[in-house]
Amino acid sequence: EVQLVESGGGLIQPGGSLRLSCEASGFAFSYYWMHWVRQAPGRGLVSVSRLNPDGSHTNYADSVEGRFTISRDNAKNTLYLQMNSLTDEDTAVYYCARGSNDWTGIDYWGQGTLLTVSS
Amino acid sequence: DIVMTQTPLSSPVTLGQPASISCRSSQSLVHSDGNTYLGWLQQRPGQPPRLLIYKISNRVSGVPDRFSGSGAGTDFTLKISRVEAEDVGVYYCIQSTQFPHTFGQGTKLEIK
Numbered sequence: 001e002v003q004l005v006e007s008g009g010g011l012i013q014p015g016g017s018l019r020l021s022c023e024a025s026g027f028a029f030s031y032y033w034m035h036w037v038r039q040a041p042g043r044g045l046v047s048v049s050r051l052n053p054d055g056s057h058t059n060y061a062d063s064v065e066g067r068f069t070i071s072r073d074n075a076k077n078t079l080y081l082q083m084n085s086l087t088d089e090d091t092a093v094y095y096c097a098r099g100s101n102d103w104t105g106i107d108y109w110g111q112g113t114l115l116t117v118s119s
Numbered sequence: 120d121i122v123m124t125q126t127p128l129s130s131p132v133t134l135g136q137p138a139s140i141s142c143r144s145s146q147s148l149v150h151s152d153g154n155t156y157l158g159w160l161q162q163r164p165g166q167p168p169r170l171l172i173y174k175i176s177n178r179v180s181g182v183p184d185r186f187s188g189s190g191a192g193t194d195f196t197l198k199i200s201r202v203e204a205e206d207v208g209v210y211y212c213i214q215s216t217q218f219p220h221t222f223g224q225g226t227k228l229e230i231k
Contacts, residue, residue, distance in 0.1 A: 044211065044222055044224050044225050045160075045168065045213075046222070047218070047220040047221065050218065059218045059219070061219045095167055095168075100170075100173065103156055103158065103174050103177075103215065104156045104215040104216070105156060105158050105170075105213055105215030105220060106213075106215075106220075107173075108170075109167040109168050109169070109170075111167055112167055
């Protein structure tokens with residue numbers, strides 16, 4: 001069974017930094033693209049970033065480019081999102097998600113971790 | 120970025136009746152490889168999204184056959200043939216033809 005378990009969310013002040021983690025199990029992690037998607041409270045879904053299987057190719061949404069860094073440790077089956085210079089607009093549930101081998105989109109989602117940026 | 124526009128944003132439906140959600144993209148979703156990367160997600164209250172349909176009309180294993188997808192180019196539709204209580208939630212279309220992947224605003228399906 002595919003499982004994606006996010007951790008690392010919490011309350012942080014504007015301007016701060018935080019790293020999210022996503023531990024994957026139930027599939028061959030090193031063969032899949034991985035994504036971060038966020039959802040602000042009561043709002044819709046927004047793609048944040050994605051990373052190819054060997055970690056050599058990344059994409060970012062314009063809103064986080066230069067502030068967020070996606071990475072992975074295939075030996076630990078773990079995906080990361082380093083977030084710097086946080087603002088209140090980054091407040092959201094952050095979902096870790098697996099890229100599908102059947103299409104270019106996502107097929108499995110984690111339960112999400114809540115990041116709140118507030119003073 | 121490709122803009123995805125869903126209608127309606129809210130859909131009250133009687134149990135056992137059909138429901139239909141439309142999704143329109145601001146540009147064609149036909150990829151250079153010839154595929155159209157349009158999918159549909161369901162998000163039940165308090166849950167993460169769940170993929171129902173990918174590449175317009177391919178149902179994910181385990182998804183009831185009352186869910187079907189259709190469309191081409193820039194216009195797509197999700198249909199539920201007979202709504203059940205467990206179908207309550209928000210439905211999103213998603214395009215993954217181009218990054219950033221973008222989502223519709225969501226359609227809230229509720230029971231009358």
